[in-house]
Amino acid sequence: MAAPYYSTPTISPTMFKAMPWKQAFATFYGDETASETMGGACGYGNLFNSGYGTATAALSTVLFGNGYSCGQCFQIMCVKSKFCYTGFTTITATNLCPPNWSQDSNHGGWCNPPRQHFDMAKPAFMKIAQWKAGIVPVSYRRVPCVKKGGIKFALQGNGYWLLVYVMNVAGGGDVASMWVKGSKTGWMSMSHNWGASYQAFATLSGQTLSFKLTSYTSHETIIVNNVAPSNWRVGMTYQANVNFH
Numbered sequence: 257m258a259a260p261y262y263s264t265p266t267i268s269p270t271m272f273k274a275m276p277w278k279q280a281f282a283t284f285y286g287d288e289t290a291s292e293t294m295g296g297a298c299g300y301g302n303l304f305n306s307g308y309g310t311a312t313a314a315l316s317t318v319l320f321g322n323g324y325s326c327g328q329c330f331q332i333m334c335v336k337s338k339f340c341y342t343g344f345t346t347i348t349a350t351n352l353c354p355p356n357w358s359q360d361s362n363h364g365g366w367c368n369p370p371r372q373h374f375d376m377a378k379p380a381f382m383k384i385a386q387w388k389a390g391i392v393p394v395s396y397r398r399v400p401c402v403k404k405g406g407i408k409f410a411l412q413g414n415g416y417w418l419l420v421y422v423m424n425v426a427g428g429g430d431v432a433s434m435w436v437k438g439s440k441t442g443w444m445s446m447s448h449n450w451g452a453s454y455q456a457f458a459t460l461s462g463q464t465l466s467f468k469l470t471s472y473t474s475h476e477t478i479i480v481n482n483v484a485p486s487n488w489r490v491g492m493t494y495q496a497n498v499n500f501h
Contacts, residue, residue, distance in 0.1 A: 427500030
């Protein structure tokens with residue numbers, strides 16, 4: 257990961273706060289190593305390298321929101337089951353749990369709409385319930401994401417197409433819209449690709465890159481100037497010195 261080149265933030269101060277508790281269900285996938293949770297629909301890649309670790313979950317279609325829920329943080333506690341442990345765990349949304357229309361929604365098709373469901377990494381599930389339970393009812397709520405350091409921008413694409421994966425997002429954890437500006441251009445709106453990625457069809461090679469982001473939940477806006485140097489490269493990750501609240 258590259259260090260920030262130079263970053264001057266502009267922030268619209270809006271504090272994201274915890275939301276009310278709601279009801280859902282939770283299962284788990286993978287094993288204790290959480291190797292099967294790496295990658296995922298949000299595009300975070302290796303979850304250890306990108307800072308999310310094993311405290312993650314795949315969200316059902318309803319909760320996933322076409323990828324706009326990527327990066328959101330949830331407190332989850334097991335309820336009304338003999339397999340429950342006391343207390344809650346905090347996870348980050350990193351993947352989609354797709355529908356399984358070959359199964360009844362109450363018998364295997366746990367992520368079918370309109371169900372609200374968390375398919376958790378096994379280490380995360382084992383913090384709230386015994387793994388042999390398989391599925392448990394849970395209470396959950398959105399909470400602010402607490403991250404170390406600023407937002408990270410992982411760059412992909414080519415000379416005519418810039419694809420940016422946005423990671424390590426604090427506050428609401430999510431991104432609603434994004435813009436990019438090269439040192440030789442004005443601000444250009446980026447389109448939502450999928451998950452936590454945004455794209456711009458433009459020639460930006462050899463220019464320092466600035467980004468403007470608006471949170472999906474809190475509508476807070478951050479401008480990060482010159483976060484990637486003019487010699488930025490595809491495959492590199494650049495970190496700002498600012499984050500959402």
